[in-house]
Amino acid sequence: MKRKHLLTRRTAIITGLGSLGGLLLPGCSKKLPPTYGNLLRMGDALTYVAQRSLLPGQSLAKEYGHHELSSFPATGTTNPADKSTPTFSEAYSRLNTSTFSDWRLSVEGKVAKPGLYSLDDLQQFPARTQITRHNCEEGWSAIGEWTGVPLTLLLHHAGILSTARFVNFYAYDGYMESIDMLDALHPQTILAYAMNGSSLPLPHGAPLRLRVERQIGYKSVKYLQRIVVSDEFVDMGDSGWSWYTGI
């Protein structure tokens, strides 16, 4: 998996103010993304706090028309059922063989009713369809149409607790990412089971992937297995990418 350092000019400029972030936020260390002792990363925490306090949290990412759909490459893991790759998953391979009829999404953590959801269960929720631009940190972008269940509906169905702060996503290829509640409850944050009007193709994350339209591409976790709601930031290690890259 290719993982690159994302150093935007904005991050670099704000770095000088980074230590201020710590001063402004006494006692908040477990509620903020980690910096791994990296000076540049200290700017991330301040960027995050500044954006979250200054920008309207629920503004929508631009949506496009059907005539604007583009070709859409698949990157990162493109097949966890492929034995010859390092991201091979025996469990995923079995599920794929039975066209995901036995696949279940586990929703756990800070929810009153942890549970397992089949694709059919998820398709019972009111669906949202959106045509959006995917922006990968590696410099490409593509426009696709996504249909799925708004994450907010699923979280409320599972009885999300008032102490919840983050939602963590775990995939069959070992990939994991997390988002905060503002992104989790955002109307365009959906668990997509269809792309461009057909069921989600395997290279794009079958049977279910996350779409977080106000974040860079790597937050949109493919091949979902488990969602864990937490009241503290869960450190998944240094991916080499900033934890928060709102767009």
Ligand SMILES: Nc1nc2c(c(=O)[nH]1)N[C@H]1C(S)=C(S)[C@@H](COP(=O)(O)O)O[C@H]1N2
């Ligand atoms: N499970 C999983 N999800 C993932 C990745 C991955 O490697 N594995 N790559 C991420 C990155 S960096 C991007 S740009 C998008 C790519 O989605 P696509 O293959 O549908 O273009 O998926 C994201 N989600």
Ligand SMILES: [Mo]
């Ligand atoms: Mo990406």
